[in-house]
Amino acid sequence: MASVTVSHVNKSFGEFRALDDVSIEFADGGFYALLGPSGSGKTTLLRQIAGFSFPDSGEILIGGEAVESLPVEKRNIGMMFQNYALFPNMSVFDNVAFGLMVRSTPRHEIKARVGEALELVRLSGYDERKPHQLSGGQRQRVALARAIVFRPRVLLLDEPLSALDKALRLGMQVELKRIQREVGITTIFVTHDQEEALTLSDKVGVLKDGKLLQEGPPRELYERPATAFAATFLGDANLFEGHVEEGELALSDGTRLRATAPLAGVGKATCAVRPEKMAIAEKGEPLRADHNHLEAELQEIIFAGNSLSYLLRRGDIHLRVFAQNRATAELQPGQRVRLTWRVADTIPVEA
Amino acid sequence: MAVSDTERSPTRRRQPSNAKSIVGLTGPAYLWLIVTILLPLAAMLYFSFLSDVPLPGRDWQVTLSNYAAFFQEDFYRTLMLRSLRLGFEVALWCFLIGFPCAYVLAKTIKGRWREALFLMVIIPFWSNALIRVFSWTMVLRGNGMLERLLDWLIPGFGSLNLMFTYEAVVIGLVHSYLPYMILTCYISLSTIDDDLIDAARSMGAGRLTVLRRIILPLSMPGIVAGAVLIFVPVIGSFMEPRILGGREGTFLGTVIEDQFTSVFNWPLGAALSFILLACVLIIFAIFQPILRRAS
Ligand SMILES: Nc1ncnc2c1ncn2[C@@H]1O[C@H](COP(=O)(O)OP(=O)(O)O)[C@@H](O)[C@H]1O
Ligand SMILES: [Mg+2]
Numbered sequence: 001m002a003s004v005t006v007s008h009v010n011k012s013f014g015e016f017r018a019l020d021d022v023s024i025e026f027a028d029g030g031f032y033a034l035l036g037p038s039g040s041g042k043t044t045l046l047r048q049i050a051g052f053s054f055p056d057s058g059e060i061l062i063g064g065e066a067v068e069s070l071p072v073e074k075r076n077i078g079m080m081f082q083n084y085a086l087f088p089n090m091s092v093f094d095n096v097a098f099g100l101m102v103r104s105t106p107r108h109e110i111k112a113r114v115g116e117a118l119e120l121v122r123l124s125g126y127d128e129r130k131p132h133q134l135s136g137g138q139r140q141r142v143a144l145a146r147a148i149v150f151r152p153r154v155l156l157l158d159e160p161l162s163a164l165d166k167a168l169r170l171g172m173q174v175e176l177k178r179i180q181r182e183v184g185i186t187t188i189f190v191t192h193d194q195e196e197a198l199t200l201s202d203k204v205g206v207l208k209d210g211k212l213l214q215e216g217p218p219r220e221l222y223e224r225p226a227t228a229f230a231a232t233f234l235g236d237a238n239l240f241e242g243h244v245e246e247g248e249l250a251l252s253d254g255t256r257l258r259a260t261a262p263l264a265g266v267g268k269a270t271c272a273v274r275p276e277k278m279a280i281a282e283k284g285e286p287l288r289a290d291h292n293h294l295e296a297e298l299q300e301i302i303f304a305g306n307s308l309s310y311l312l313r314r315g316d317i318h319l320r321v322f323a324q325n326r327a328t329a330e331l332q333p334g335q336r337v338r339l340t341w342r343v344a345d346t347i348p349v350e351a
Numbered sequence: 352m353a354v355s356d357t358e359r360s361p362t363r364r365r366q367p368s369n370a371k372s373i374v375g376l377t378g379p380a381y382l383w384l385i386v387t388i389l390l391p392l393a394a395m396l397y398f399s400f401l402s403d404v405p406l407p408g409r410d411w412q413v414t415l416s417n418y419a420a421f422f423q424e425d426f427y428r429t430l431m432l433r434s435l436r437l438g439f440e441v442a443l444w445c446f447l448i449g450f451p452c453a454y455v456l457a458k459t460i461k462g463r464w465r466e467a468l469f470l471m472v473i474i475p476f477w478s479n480a481l482i483r484v485f486s487w488t489m490v491l492r493g494n495g496m497l498e499r500l501l502d503w504l505i506p507g508f509g510s511l512n513l514m515f516t517y518e519a520v521v522i523g524l525v526h527s528y529l530p531y532m533i534l535t536c537y538i539s540l541s542t543i544d545d546d547l548i549d550a551a552r553s554m555g556a557g558r559l560t561v562l563r564r565i566i567l568p569l570s571m572p573g574i575v576a577g578a579v580l581i582f583v584p585v586i587g588s589f590m591e592p593r594i595l596g597g598r599e600g601t602f603l604g605t606v607i608e609d610q611f612t613s614v615f616n617w618p619l620g621a622a623l624s625f626i627l628l629a630c631v632l633i634i635f636a637i638f639q640p641i642l643r644r645a646s
Contacts, residue, residue, distance in 0.1 A: 052549060072552045079553035085546035089568045098564070099554035150554065 002063025002153040002186060003028040004049060009058030011044055011210075018044045019055070020210040026154075026203075031180050031187045033197035033218075036207030037233065042190040045207070046156050049188065051075045063153055078147035078185075079156045082163060084139045086131040092118070092142050093127035099150035117149040120179060137168045144176070148183055155180070155187045161196065173200055194234045198222065206230050222274075227350045231272040238278070238319045240271045241351070249346075253315055257292045259346045270351045276322040277345040280310065280331065281338040292346055294339045298331055312339070399621035417622030427603075427623070431630065434603040437517075438586040441524045442532075442578040448525065449532030450574065454566070456533070457540035458548075472533050480527065484594045487523045488514065491595065515597030523591040528584070532577035539573025540566070575642055583631060587624075603627055 004026040011019040018041045026032050034042045047053045049060060051072035060067055067075055078099075086095050094101075096117055100110045118124050121141035131139055140160065147155060160176075161169045177200055180187050191197050197204050198218040205215040206229075214226045225231035228239055242251040247262030249271050259271050280298075287293060296314040303325075310321040310331075321339065331337065398404075399418070403411040421427045456468055475483065490496045492514040501508045513519050543566065551561045567574075589608040592600035603623060610620030635642070 050553060052552070072549075073555050073557055076555065077553060079550065081546045081550055083544070083546060085544065085550040087547060087551075087565060089565075098551065098556070102555045102557075102560055146550075146554070156553075 003061075004154055004186060004188065005059070005061040005064075006045070006049065007059045007061075009045070009048060009055040009060065011041075011048060011053070011055050018210050019048070022058075022207075022210070022212050024205050024212055024215060026186055026188055028186055029184050030203060031177070031201045032189060033201035033204045034188065034190045034207060035194060035197040035204055035234070036192065038192055040207040041210040042192075042207055043158055044210075046158055046188065046190050049154070050077055050079055050156050076150075076152050077154045077156055078150070078152035080143050080147045080158070080160045082159045084131070084143045084163075086139055086142055086146075088131055090130075091127065092123070092129050092131070092134070095131070095142055096146045096149050098146065099152075103150060105150075113149055114145075117145040120148075120182065121145045121175070136164055137172060140164065140172060141175075144179065148179075148185060153186070155185045157187065157189045159190055159192065162191070162193070169196075176200065198234070204234075206233065208233075224347060225272060225349055228270055228272060231347070231349055236275050236320060236322075237272040238275060238317075239349075240273070240317065240346075242269060242271075243267055244269050249348075251317075255294060257294070257346055258343045259348045260344055261348075263348055268351070270349050272347045272349045273341055273345055275309070275320040278319075278321045278339050278341040279323065280321060281340045285340075288340070290343050291340045292343055295336060296339055298333055298335045298337050300333055301331065312337070395621040396625065398618050399625055401618045404615065404617050417619045418626070420619065421623065421626050427606075430601065430603045430606060431627070433601075434586040434627070435630070435634075437520065437524070437592075437602060438582040440521055441528060441585045442581045444521065444525045445529050445532040445581050446574060446578065449529050449577065450536050450570075453533045453536035453540055453573075457537050457543075458545070472530055475526070476530050480590065483527060484523055484591055487519070487526065487595060491519050491522065514595070516599050517596065519595040520592045520600050523595040524585055524588060527591065528581040531580045532574075535573040535577035535580065536570055537573070539570035543569050579635075579642075586631070587627060 006025075007023045009019055009022045010017070022041075022045060034045060036042050044053075048055050049062075051067065051070055051074075054068060062075060062077070087098070090098070093114055096114045097110050100113060105113070114127075115124070118126065121144055123138060123141050123145065126134070126138065126142075131142070134142065143160070157176075161172050164172060173196060189197075189201060198221075201218060203215060204218050204221050206213045206221070208229055214221060214230050216224075221230065222234055225234060225237070228237075231237035231239070240249060240251060240257060242249045242257075244250070244263045244266050245256065247264075249257045249259060249263060249269055251257065257271060263269055281293070294314060296312040296317075296319055298310060299313050300311040302309040302311065306325050308323045308325055310323065312319040312321065319339070400413050400415065401411050402414045402416065403409050405411050452472070456465060456472075460468060488495075491511075493510055493512060495514070497513065498508070498511055501511070513522070547565055547569075548561055551565050556564065586602075587604045587607070589602070589604040592602050592605050593608075594600075596602075607620045607623045607627070610616045610623065
């Protein structure tokens with residue numbers, strides 16, 4: 001097990017800048033998610049860490065040791081591929097044994113450790129099967145067993161669950177987390193699925209256009225996104241654009257909104273509010289001092305069983321509000337309502 | 352059950368026309384094969400049991416002496432071994448040269464360069480075989496292009512005397528049949544997912560291990576197909592051995608050709624051909640388990 005440090009890594013493909021001065025620290029034994037839309041450079045970053053390709057500049061340390069000049073086969077990392085990449089000509093046993101065989105492990109030890117690894121992923125007894133005789137979820141488990149059996153220093157996963165259907169994916173998420181905890185291996189996990197990133201990891205890094213926008217624990221990232229992009233990519237967000245007046249956000253129609261802290265500076269500013277933090281005030285409810293208030297027109301109510309989404313409009317601002325299905329008042333589309341949410345839930349973000 | 356389902360279904364009445372279309376589509380091909388291959392082959396088999404060419408004015412009867420000749424005279428057995436050895440050697444050289452070439456084409460080069468290099472592999476196919484072989488004589492003969500090139504690179508190199516040797520025959524045949532190996536290996540190699548190679552490397556496998564454990568096993572169908580496609584025609588070949596081998600170029604193929612064209616002993620030629628065919632079949636039967644596992 002080891003920590004991984006990426007510092008000031010740049011990588012270009014021709015004119016195209018795939019990684020732009022990325023610095024990120026993965027602590028020993030942690031479970032990290034690299035989250036970003038398709039084409040944001042997640043795979044490229046993972047391949048630099050793995051050693052399939054080398055950065056144009058910058059440093060990569062694994063366990064404190066500089067590895068820029070080591071090719072992948074010397075880095076002692078485990079990697080799991082999106083399409084499993086199991087060797088079709090080998091049995092499950094031989095697939096898992098491959099990393100040990102390469103390291104000239106004695107035969108009886110290979111047998112014992114492959115057995116352990118298959119038990120860990122709950123595939124004991126499947127030794128003699130060929131990959132084509134397994135289901136998608138089982139192949140996934142073989143791929144995982146194969147990547148950790150030789151006790152690599154780091155486990156790298158490139159969108160490992162995206163090929164599975166939803167039910168299987170949720171099951172595998174739980175398994176992955178359990179196995180990671182049992183083995184205690186530093187894990188770097190690439191995904192474009194924000195929910196997966198939030199539920200699985202101790203820490204999330206958000207990538208966009210080859211830049212690391214923000215990193216932090218999932219909760220912090222969700223509650224305090226630093227940019228409008230992070231706010232909308234990780235979950236839903238209502239964005240309010242305006243300019244700073246006396247530390248408050250003044251919308252174009254003059255309405256003032258207060259944020260977590262008085263806004264600094266002058267000129268344009270943006271604030272984000274999570275849809276589930278907003279509520280539609282009931283008639284006659286008193287205005288509370290620590291809340292922001294905003295009148296809007298209710299346009300549509302989307303019913304989803306246990307929850308409701310309200311779509312609202314105020315001028316040219318479109319808003320969403322999520323609510324539990326506990327509605328006491330009957331609301332109708334077209335009605336004007338008052339929205340209310342805590343000042344502490346109004347997050348200033350970079351546009 | 353599926354069978355009774357289709358019997359009850361309204362499409363049942365269409366089935367005869369389905370069978371008809373199968374016959375209609377495959378019939379011409381099979382008819383053509385029967386007329387052009389099976390009939391002449393049957394005629395040859397018949398010839399091989401005759402004592403002389405069955406022409407009017409000739410005295411001929413049914414005999415086994417043509418086959419007996421092969422087993423009585425060491426000469427033919429030596430020739431058979433020589434031809435088999437030639438087949439193995441040419442296939443081996445084609446593999447040694449063609450496989451790395453196919454690997455580079457399939458895995459290293461991308462885009463337009465790949466097409467260009469591919470064309471260079473295939474172009475020899477388009478030129479006349481006789482011209483190809485004769486151009487080798489200009490390269491290989493004493494004081495030919497090869498010797499002059501070597502002399503120019505290494506002054507005082509001396510002479511090679513490659514022309515009219517066994518090696519010259521191998522060179523000519525490898526050149527003729529190399530594209531088969533490259534094409535079959537290329538097809539096999541390009542179906543290997545690059546992620547498999549990356550996965551093996553991530554587990555610590557060096558290039559040699561990746562080659563031995565992943566790439567070679569997975570491209571075995573192509574290698575075997577290429578080897579078979581080369582081996583069979585090479586052991587019966589006569590043009591390259593004759594032109595490039597001279598007196599050293601006596602193989603079973605050239606002897607058979609002699610029987611048909613100059614000695615005019617068709618029955619012996621036919622018998623030797625069938626012995627050669629039997630030999631090929633026996634070899635494939637012996638290697639059957641390996642061949643089946645490979646593909
Ligand atoms: N080998 C390469 N050559 C050229 N461009 C590449 C190469 N690899 C990746 N890219 C480009 O770099 C960008 C980031 O790619 P990637 O890291 O695969 O994104 P992600 O995994 O986040 O979807 C993409 O725009 C992609 O086209
Ligand atoms: Mg990717």
